[in-house]
Amino acid sequence: xxxxxxxxxxxxxxxxxxxxxxxxxxxxxxxxxxxxxxxxxxxxxxxxxxxxxxxxxxxxxxxxxxxxxxxxxxxxxxxxxxxxxxxxxxxxxxxxxxxxxxxxxxxxxxxxxxxxxxxxxxxxxxxxxxxxxxxxxxxxxxxxxxxxxxxxxxxxxxxxxxxxxxxxxxxxxxxxxxxxxxxxxxxxxxxxxxxxxxxxxxxxxxxxxxxxxxxxxxxxxxxxxxxxxxxxxxxxxxxxxxxxxxxxxxxxxxxxxxxxxxxxxxxxxxxxxxxxxxxxxxxxxxxxxxxxxxxxxxxxxxxxxxxxxxxxxxxxxxxxxxxxxxxxxxxxxxxxxxxxxxxxxxxxxxxxxxxxxxxxxxxxxxxxxxxxxxxxxxxxxxxxxxxxxxxxxxxxxxxxxxxxxxxxxxxxxxxxxxxxxxxxxxxxxxxxxxxxxxxxxxxxxxxxxxxxxxxxxxxxxxxxxxxxxxxxxxxxxxxxxxxxxxxxxxxxxxxxxxxxxxxxxxxxxxxxxxxxxxxxxxxxxxxxxxxxxxxxxxxxxxxxxxxxxxxxxxxxxx
Amino acid sequence: xxxxxxxxxxxxxxxxxxxxxxxxxxxxxxxxxxxxxxxxxxxxxxxxxxxxxxxxxxxxxxxxxxxxxxxxxxxxxxxxxxxxxxxxxxxxxxxxxxxxxxxxxxxxxxxxxxxxxxxxxxxxxxxxxxxxxxxxxxxxxxxxxxxxxxxxxxxxxxxxxxxxxxxxxxxxxxxxxxxxxxxxxxxxxxxxxxxxxxxxxxxxxxxxxxxxxxxxxxxxxxxxxxxxxxxxxxxxxxxxxxxxxxxxxxxxxxxxxxxxxxxxxxxxxxxxxxxxxxxxxxxxxxxxxxxxxxxxxxxx
Numbered sequence: 001x002x003x004x005x006x007x008x009x010x011x012x013x014x015x016x017x018x019x020x021x022x023x024x025x026x027x028x029x030x031x032x033x034x035x036x037x038x039x040x041x042x043x044x045x046x047x048x049x050x051x052x053x054x055x056x057x058x059x060x061x062x063x064x065x066x067x068x069x070x071x072x073x074x075x076x077x078x079x080x081x082x083x084x085x086x087x088x089x090x091x092x093x094x095x096x097x098x099x100x101x102x103x104x105x106x107x108x109x110x111x112x113x114x115x116x117x118x119x120x121x122x123x124x125x126x127x128x129x130x131x132x133x134x135x136x137x138x139x140x141x142x143x144x145x146x147x148x149x150x151x152x153x154x155x156x157x158x159x160x161x162x163x164x165x166x167x168x169x170x171x172x173x174x175x176x177x178x179x180x181x182x183x184x185x186x187x188x189x190x191x192x193x194x195x196x197x198x199x200x201x202x203x204x205x206x207x208x209x210x211x212x213x214x215x216x217x218x219x220x221x222x223x224x225x226x227x228x229x230x231x232x233x234x235x236x237x238x239x240x241x242x243x244x245x246x247x248x249x250x251x252x253x254x255x256x257x258x259x260x261x262x263x264x265x266x267x268x269x270x271x272x273x274x275x276x277x278x279x280x281x282x283x284x285x286x287x288x289x290x291x292x293x294x295x296x297x298x299x300x301x302x303x304x305x306x307x308x309x310x311x312x313x314x315x316x317x318x319x320x321x322x323x324x325x326x327x328x329x330x331x332x333x334x335x336x337x338x339x340x341x342x343x344x345x346x347x348x349x350x351x352x353x354x355x356x357x358x359x360x361x362x363x364x365x366x367x368x369x370x371x372x373x374x375x376x377x378x379x380x381x382x383x384x385x386x387x388x389x390x391x392x393x394x395x396x397x398x399x400x401x402x403x404x405x406x407x408x409x410x411x412x413x414x415x416x417x418x419x420x421x422x423x424x425x426x427x428x429x430x431x432x433x434x435x436x437x438x439x440x441x442x443x444x445x446x447x448x449x450x451x452x453x454x455x456x457x458x459x460x461x462x463x464x465x466x467x468x469x470x471x472x473x474x475x476x477x478x479x480x481x482x483x484x485x486x487x488x489x490x491x492x493x494x495x496x497x498x499x500x501x502x503x504x505x506x507x508x509x510x511x512x513x514x515x516x517x518x519x520x521x522x523x524x525x526x527x528x529x530x531x532x533x534x535x536x537x538x539x540x541x542x543x544x545x546x547x548x549x550x551x552x553x554x555x556x557x558x
Numbered sequence: 559x560x561x562x563x564x565x566x567x568x569x570x571x572x573x574x575x576x577x578x579x580x581x582x583x584x585x586x587x588x589x590x591x592x593x594x595x596x597x598x599x600x601x602x603x604x605x606x607x608x609x610x611x612x613x614x615x616x617x618x619x620x621x622x623x624x625x626x627x628x629x630x631x632x633x634x635x636x637x638x639x640x641x642x643x644x645x646x647x648x649x650x651x652x653x654x655x656x657x658x659x660x661x662x663x664x665x666x667x668x669x670x671x672x673x674x675x676x677x678x679x680x681x682x683x684x685x686x687x688x689x690x691x692x693x694x695x696x697x698x699x700x701x702x703x704x705x706x707x708x709x710x711x712x713x714x715x716x717x718x719x720x721x722x723x724x725x726x727x728x729x730x731x732x733x734x735x736x737x738x739x740x741x742x743x744x745x746x747x748x749x750x751x752x753x754x755x756x757x758x759x760x761x762x763x764x765x766x767x768x769x770x771x772x773x774x775x776x777x778x779x780x781x782x783x784x785x786x787x788x789x790x791x792x793x794x795x796x797x798x799x800x801x802x803x804x805x806x807x808x809x810x811x812x813x814x815x816x817x818x819x820x821x822x823x824x825x826x827x828x829x830x831x832x833x834x835x836x837x838x839x840x841x842x843x844x845x846x847x848x849x850x851x852x853x854x855x856x857x858x
Binding site for chain 2 (some may be wrong): 032034046063075079087096317362363364365366368369379380383384386387388390391394397398430431433434438440441442444445448449452456473474477478481482483485486488489490492495501504508
């Protein structure tokens, strides 16, 4: 307690913590959905619900609602509810529409269609290819002029393999462009133009294939051992021609540059997703299981995308972009990547909600306009203050000095409670305020009990300080018992009720606990601070009740 | 006693007018522009939607519509109809015709608050409310039986618990009866906060009862008088306190009833009535019950 008081006094920034207002006070919507999980096995229910909760929260976040509250509740009858509280939301209708949509899961592949010429990517592509052909022309001129071909090849050939025609021809290991002995059948594109050249000559034009521009030198030619076909020893300098797919591969670090195109495969084809661990190295993977149609589609997609990326999109955003290693049949796939077990779990959860969209239906909604809330607050706060003023007046008139002290204690009680409401923080609802006002009544009750007892003890002839002591100690059991019962009621309310009543119960509970402290501890110490002699002299300050005995000045002064 | 019987009669003949919290349904509060339509115009405007058990009630600056359907679809349709009615009565002034936002601002139509509760939720809440009240009653009785375990003469401590239970039951019935009357006469509906109010009344009433019992607990061992007189003395000793406490709480509640926001008005009223009779029952019901019980035992 002392701690809280200290915080309140010494830390100036506490002032800046606003009360957390409930929906009824600041306006907003509470939406309650019922999730239909009947079709799910028991074990998967909580995962699915957690997934739905998360999806709803993400969707709400798009609306810019501050601190949305989304909870999953199990009702007594065993159905599941998802409660979303959107404070200060403007367009509830739109929010309801957004939340109600089932999560959208899509599989996409890299588009091999030329990108839109107007797009930045297309421009970049043209530029790259222009650079490439310019360089090819320059090198050709040098080669024709008689510069060392091997040196040129080493300077310009790229380390990667160059796919030419149907056969993948790899550039010589030292990048000297040596293609070795080839026949016309194997590589007609390169052999045909150069086969009539003399040995050691460079072809004067650039040979353009699908993937690259080539400068080719015929090193040697000979008749094969079968004496029928010629084979040619070629040396090649190649300059790649970039396609959209290449650009995509280059930019794969930067997903937004990829031109993703939709496939027909979506979340409705997914049977389920689970987290597995790779038996070899123990890394987490997410296994997907498709239904029959999905399996077929998936096979087609993987067949045409070997070595390329496919992407899994959730609600329009790529959540995973694995690379296809081989054609996948049988409708099962796994997404491996550098994710942690936690991330894998999350992904599986998201996929499952996309695939098994637990149907949710709106069963209840409550919307409070902000203006109505404000009016209620103003009225209620005013009512509370008026009530308090009357109580204070009553206490002072009836109990005189102790009454005044108890009003001080009450003010301290108010400060402590409000500080706790802010720091905890307790969400303030209208009924919460009612609970707070009520707890003030209970705080006063404790003091009344004590003061009545005090008067009684005085009547019985005790001297003042003894009467004060006994007044407090004798009143304690009934204060304790009565407050305990109130706490019992509060616990039941917190456990059993809707959020509105919960607010009431929480503030009442806190109020009762704090008031036990202030009404007894604070008031008692105030009374002790007063000089006993002084109090005895001005006996009328305490009560009009006179001691039966002669008033003897107390010897034991505190 | 007369009140108690009357309350039971009220409850059994009229019953409580349950709010949509319990029955399911919709409550829509809308504000119209400067030219307010009347009740008939409002109900006519939504006639085509064939709303079940529609009621339209004018409020200070607004209209409150209640109907059985609770779907979002119906809600939007109702809003569209009402807005059309309002825009017809409050045409947009020519100079204000601009973007659609300014149009909305000038016609003065506003949805103040909407609650739509599915029937399943309502039933669930009813069950919850009843079980909460029963649970509280039992918990309090058990606690009192425990707190007074040391006072077993001349009557057993559990009898204090039972006496409290009877007093609490009496309070609950009177509050519910009072609201049955309000529901009949002014159409006051009870909602979830009414349940909270009843539960709070139980808490308060038990305060009073405990204070008296506590005095009995203290007086009994050293009392030279018989049981009946001891109890009588205890009640008298705590009388001022009981009345003063209830009065301070009722001051606060009264000010909420008179000046507070409309949504907690009936909440405070329920508390007010409950606390008044709670004080009454702890003085005139719970303690005398102990005496009656004790005398009964003697006769047998």
